[in-house]
Amino acid sequence: MPLSIKNEHGVITIENEVVARIAGLAAMDCYGIVGMAAKNIKDGLVQLLKMESLSKGVALKINDDSIVIGLHIIVEYGTNIAAIADSIVSTVKYRVEENIGMPVAEVNVFVEGVRVE
DSSP: OOEEEEETTEEEEEOHHHHHHHHHHHHHTSTTEEEEEEEETTTTEEEEOOGGGGGGGEEEEEOSSOEEEEEEEEEETTSOHHHHHHHHHHHHHHHHHHHHOSOEEEEEEEEEEEEOO
């Protein structure tokens, strides 16, 4: 269900893919994140997504007056996961609210893996 915002001039409809892409790009700008993850339900395997598929690692729930975002990420080994999650939450919340104009109620971060180089 796309996001609809009503104002005095009419209705603005924003597809979920757009919101997910904004959230994914904002998360990728944070330090310590290697990429977004997609979980293969059949095998239980986690796959690192390419930049053009970022939105597959983002789960959205759009309520009447707010957005709930779930981000599935892969982090770099040796980084502080709690600090990375805090950075992602604040960055994604700010960017989505600024770009979409609708409040973000929650940003949930799911660490699906750690990449060792």
